Amino acid sequence: MRKNKPRIHITVNSVRALLPSPPNTKTFDWDDEVRGFGCYRTSGGDVIFVYQYRMPYMSARRARIGVWGEMTPSQAREIAREWAVMRRKGVDPVEERRRMAQEDKAARDLIMSTYVTEYLARREREGRPVAKLHGQIMVRDVAGLMPDMRLDKMTDDDVEKWLDQLQTRSKSAKRYGLIYLKVLLNDAKARGRIDKSPADRFKVPDQQERDRVLSPFEIQRVIEACRDMHDQHGEVLECLLRTMRRKEEVAAMSWEEIDPETWVWTIPAERTKTKTRYAMELPAQVIAILERQQPDPMKRTGWVFSHDGTFSISTSTQAKDALDAHIHRRMELAFAAGQKPRRFEQWNFHDFRTTAATHLGEEPLNVRDDIIELCLAHSRSKDEVSKYQRAEKRSMVKVAFQKWNAFLDDLMERPDAWPGGRNMPRIGKGDLKRRRLELRQGWIKKVRPLRTGEVRGGRRNR
Structure with a gap:
């Protein structure tokens, strides 16, 4: 101074x-x-x-x-x-x-909701965008359940309580939530934003393969319900069953992915779970469904399944709700027609793949396991791929799909199919909820995540 x-x-x-x-x-x-x-x-x-x-x-x-x-x-x-x-x-x-x-x-920056938003945007800027489904898990299950949690203040107890929340919804939600929480925390650690990840001591549970296989009786009710819905959602869901594909692949199908001469559907790598291109020759039964979406070949551009051509259709929770309600009505009609009373166990769309794979491997279809794996488009090691067998296996995959669709058609031609008749009206909105709830009695309840601003149990989600 x-x-x-x-x-x-x-x-x-x-x-x-x-x-x-x-x-x-x-x-x-x-x-x-x-x-x-x-x-x-x-x-x-x-x-x-x-x-x-x-x-x-x-x-x-x-x-x-x-x-x-x-x-x-x-x-x-x-x-x-x-x-x-x-x-x-x-x-x-x-x-x-x-x-x-x-x-x-x-x-400001280490609040979970802020960090998730910034992480997804940064991956987009770097040309490494996060897959849509993975981003949804981060937004819904990670940021959605602990939006105000600071990454640098998170403790083991916080992670444990959060995992308990996910467990109430499903084991799968808990598994994938932990996977993507680890991704976010490891990213923050690598960038020097936090010193350690409290998720490190939690082991990701092994993936439990679903063993839910729909019986012939249940398959009949599903196909009947798909037809009874009289809308594109029902057509998409029947395509799921007949093609053994994942729901996102079928719902976002475009005419540009389909060869108009051969009806070979080529799913680009970015739309498959294994990130590998997959081509399949569509069965005649599926071709008939697609032709109904656009009868004029000259107008077949854009999404195959779309309400207005702007967006592809969504296999949403509402579609599953409607399908379950129509299944319930067909089960009532089957019982009224003299079939023994049955219970429709809890199921989801992914069970279509398990169901198809199981029936293909059993009598009377007897398809080889390696062909079934190719039908499912599961990832394969380099040792399993042979350029000398590729042509043979493609023809065998085509035959397997034909066998599976013929099997479904045979089920629907049996005398115990279509109880109440083939042409049933769509269930009215007032009856959908009652039938859906009655079908699902005894099912494990899945808790929907809180939306922003929604109150459950006196607590507001921010």
């Missing part, structure tokens, strides 16, 4: 009288009340408030407090007074201010 200039009490009037500092220098006025508190006017005319101090065994430091106009001299003095108290306690005000700024930044 300049000793030849007397200290003054810094006020509004003294600040107004302060002359601009010469270029490349700073001419200070120092306060007579708080030692180290001062101000100077820049050559441009701004008045800057500062606090100058020295920590033990360190050279003097000068910290900027603020600018006159944004704060008054009295306000700046109070900040300097606080910093003087910190210095006397051995706390460096500059370092503390830096620490608090980092804390504020972390409070």
Whole structure:
């Protein structure tokens, strides 16, 4: 500090009288009340408030407090007074201010909902976008269930409680939620945003293969219900069963993926779970369904299944709800026709693949296991791929699909099929819920995640 200039009490009037500092220098006025508190006017005319101090065994430091106009001299003095108290306690005000700024930044950037949004956007910018399904899990099950959780404050107990929430919905939700929480926390750790991941001590459960196989009786009711829906959702769901594909692959099918001469459907790698291109010759039964979507070959462009051509159709929860309600009605009609009462066990769309694979491997179809795997488009090791057998196996895959669809057609030609008749009207909206709930009595209830702003049990999800 300049000793030849007397200290003054810094006020509004003294600040107004302060002359601009010469270029490349700073001419200070120092306060007579708080030692180290001062101000100077820049050559441009701004008045800057500062606090100058020295920590033990360190050279003097000068910290900027603020600018006159944004704060008054009295306000700046109070900040300097606080910093003087910190210095006397051995706390460096500059370092503390830096620490608090980092804390504020972390409070904003390391909030789970913010971090997930930034992570997905960053992957998009880097040309490595996260798959749609994986992004949905991050948004719905990770950020959706703990939106305000800070990554650097997360504990083992927090992870455990969160996993318990997912477990109430399903084992699969718990497994995939943990996978993508680990992805996010490992990303934060690799970028130096957190020191360790509290998810490290939790082991991802082994994937449990579903063993739900629909019986011939159940397959009949499913196909009948698909037809009874009288809409594109029913057609998509029947295609799922007949092609053994995943629901996202069928729902987003486009005419450009289908060869109009051979009816070979080629699913690009980016639309398959294994990230490998897959081609299959569509069975005649599936071709008939597709032709109904657009009878005019000259207009076959864009999505195959779409309400307005803008978006592909969605195999949503509502579609499953409607299908279950129509299954319930057909089961009632089967019982009324003299068939023994049965229970339709809990199931989902992925069970179509298990059902098809199981029936193909048993009597009377007897398809080889390796051909069934090719029908399912499961990933294969290099040792399993042979260019010399490719033509033979493609023809055998085609035959397997023909056998499977013929098997389904035979089921629907049996006398116990179509109880109540082939042409049933669609169930009215007022009856859908009742029938759906009656079919699902005793099923394990899946808890839907809270939407933003929704209240469940007195707690609002933010």
